Amino acid sequence: MASVYTETPMSGNTTPLGTRTAVPPVAVVSASERAYRQLRDEILDGVLAPGAGLLEVEQSDRIGVSRTPLRAAIARLIADGLVAGRAGRGFMVTEMSVDSIHELYELRRALEEHAARIAATRRDPHVFLELRDQFRTAPELLLQGEAGLHRYYELIDDFDDALDAAVGNPFLVTALANVRTHLARIRRLARHNPARLRAAAAEHLLIIEAIVAGDTSLAAHATHVHLHQSLSNVLAALEANPAAQAD
């Protein structure tokens, strides 16, 4: 599991307003944190393909940290389920089979339907009213090229954040975060399908409206429908381009 109580890394980049010095506030994070983020991003982006081997010395050389922080990074990735230890021969990026996609969506249904129900009960209406207005602009956004697409994905993130805040349950939020981590690896495969994105935006809108209205049942069922369509789309994309799996 990922932690429920985990705090910000160790931070330190608290910029005490007004202490604007010449040195850039970058890279105040620890070496292990840097290694973790880089490896994680590369795995999620597919730069490190599923099945790829991870050797401690090799990776620590490449990233520019010693083996100690790199081992810590790999330990976290193993906890995330993104990396697995091969018996005697190093580590490898975990595979993502079609079966595991089904399994991931099964867990996702359980968590998000429950989360939607809870959110419909505990939500701050103002937040979701704002989100509703934003999502209503989604169809136009999707006509505005790369920038609009980027904004659209930000909207999805905003929705996830609002859902987490409304749920207000660290255990559930952590479980959702884990699912989203693995989901990020899958999304790459089915990306850039305008028709699907428009439909997804409409589905999100319905979920939001249900949450605003406090309609727990509709929130859960609309979520179920959304996830069904999402999975169908992913599977269709995989069917059309099985090679993408190893991309």
Added chain:
Amino acid sequence: MASVYTETPMSGNTTPLGTRTAVPPVAVVSASERAYRQLRDEILDGVLAPGAGLLEVEQSDRIGVSRTPLRAAIARLIADGLVAGRAGRGFMVTEMSVDSIHELYELRRALEEHAARIAATRRDPHVFLELRDQFRTAPELLLQGEAGLHRYYELIDDFDDALDAAVGNPFLVTALANVRTHLARIRRLARHNPARLRAAAAEHLLIIEAIVAGDTSLAAHATHVHLHQSLSNVLAALEANPAAQAD
């Protein structure tokens, strides 16, 4: 999260049937694995109380490993949510507030109700028929003192294992394992309540019968009822003895 793909530690204690040597097969596990298990057990048993500070040097001295494997152990405990890093002053065992108990049960409901539904669909009937017979003997077991009590808790574990096997979803099973980890810390508080244990056994029996019958709806609802009663019992125990929280 805990890993979905994590394998047995690194193992090695595969006893190739017939190679029964004189040397005991103990302690072939790595130092970090030993440290992890010991700390984890101590946290779950309450030996290391919530809020207790964990200092690397102190703990590594006590357990008898160097700081390196101990750091790995703590990293895993953080991923489990059992330990949190205090900004500048070491680590501490996470607290278990009444709020967090509610939150944990909320996640547990989402996962176990879903798992029960799935199990009722995919189960191997033989396994659950066997379990049903076992659980029918529970009332008698609970009259047989410590040994019977021990056997009863084994039955619960058997049920959990059977549920995991029937679900057959590594993501969901991992999420359930995480919940059970935190649950183990709570169970201590409400232990040794014979009346509750008898009732719980009856509730389990109903869930099992629903799974055997392939009745998904009943399996889910019976699980919901069971979890409601379980939570009520825990909260009542806490109410009666708030000190137990820090015990």
Added chain:
DNA sequence: TGAAGCTCCTATGTATACATAGAATTCAGG
């Protein structure tokens, strides 16, 4: 006597050297 600043100390973060287990390769024997 109180508060502010400084110093020291402690505990984590990192690097590196060494130990060890397992796999691949190579060599020898049939």
Added chain:
DNA sequence: CCTGAATTCTATGTATACATAGGAGCTTCA
């Protein structure tokens, strides 16, 4: 030419020494 075992090599597991940041306590000044 094939099979077997021994050896070597590689990659992780562990220990330790050093760097560094943050806090507690003390000292000093007002």
